[in-house]
Amino acid sequence: MxxxxxxxxxxxxxxxxxxxxxxxxxxxxxxxxxxxxxxxRRPTIARYGQPRGDILVGGRAVTGSEDTGEHLRYERTYTDGPLYAPVTGFASQRYGETLLERTEDPVLSGTDPMLSALPLWSDLARSRGDGGDVVTTLDPAAQRAAFRGLGDRTGAVAAIEPSTGRVLALVSTPSYDPGLLSGNDAAVARAWARLNADPDRPMLNRAARQTYPPGSTFKVVTAAAALDAGVVRDLDARTRSPDPYTLPGTTTRLTNESDGCRDVSLRDAFTWSCNTVFARLGVETGARAMAATAEAFGFNDTGLRIPYPVAPSTFDTTVDRAQLALSSIGQYNTRATPLQMAMVAGAVASGGQSRAPYLVERRVTAHGTTLSTTGPRHARQVMKPSTAARLRDLMRDVVDRGTGRNAALPHATVGGKTGTAQHGLGNTGTPYAWFVSWAQADGAVEPAVAVAVVVEDASARRGRITGGGMAAPIARSVMEAVLRSR
Incomplete structure (x- = not known):
């Protein structure tokens, strides 16, 4: 037994x-x-069974979580959703996440190991802690100024702090309310269909995910390449620049919007945006030097993250001399995001150094304990300091006495460059109005802000669409907002 x-x-x-x-x-x-x-459905129920962490701007949460009492209990909410949509993106129970909601999801959803005191045990137990918060670099006053400035027009604004790369404003219009996509009911499906069918593409982040021909704002890059290469040594010496200029190897004649561009100095050509001078200057500088300078500024960089991916700005490195002439005035295949052009202005403002932009300042627990910080990344020297100093001088002239006078501010030094970019088949599309600039308060050690503005559908007759008239006032309001907050 x-x-x-x-x-x-x-x-x-x-x-x-x-x-x-x-x-x-x-x-x-x-x-x-x-x-x-x-x-x-257990992982999905667990994911939405607790509040999501928040995205903060200026110390204030611009996101939240609403208890619906349903199986998927918490839905995402947004404060000033259209204002911050190009930053937050959306977090949807039906369609997933985009932008910061996507790249910062481990912290916001509480699954990041940094949020757990015993990460190995949490992984084995498959538990999730309280969601953490993401603190952005945005200046709320600058963000609002950019949004108000664009109004009901299609366009974008990007603003950065040149000395650090902190993104101060990132606005795209028309925009949308991400809260419309938060849940998973029929209303969310209808909103998704409506937004995707909208020809104005309100969910497109034009500031960081859309490229445009930069037009004459690219002349900042061309001038930097020519000065660094020694093609131009004296800003006030007359150039050998015909008007009109016949593109090399062709019978196509390039003209100017303004008179008096024949043989003018680089200073006057920059101030009054003479196409013929800069097209010829790009050809004389050469494709290799032009491409090297453009890439130093950040063009052709496919790895830029802020932390979500930024569309690469492009400068064609396989051009012939005629194509190079057009590329040097921001046409042909040259394309840039507003964020990239803010980086161009920022490099000039900071003595020729450029820092990669970043949008997340730090990540913290729900109780405010810092998990990680971003901080400025390593600076790269884009051009010689002496070249940057001369470009600052040229950009100041544009605002003081040239096409960018609408950007001038009292008690501050402002430099800028206007641009009107042709596009469409045979350049028949309504031109894009551009303005890039930087501002330094009187008595300040360094510039506080660099801005790029593009307006797609300027509401004026084609002949009156200019960067100085349409985009410069918007840049001025953003710069003023930043300077006031310092």
């Missing part, structure tokens, strides 16, 4: 051990397989 009991006990122990091993296999070894089962 004792022997039978012993055998039964051993057999029962083996069965128990087998059950424990199988349970461990299912819960630990195969969780990924089970999570992939569409019939298993």
């Amino acid at each position: 004792t022997r039978c009991i012993r055998h039964t006990t051993v057999f029962s122990g083996v069965l128990l051990a087998a059950l424990l091993v199988n349970a461990a296999r299912v819960q630990v070894v195969q969780p990924a397989v089970e999570d992939g089962n569409p019939a298993d």
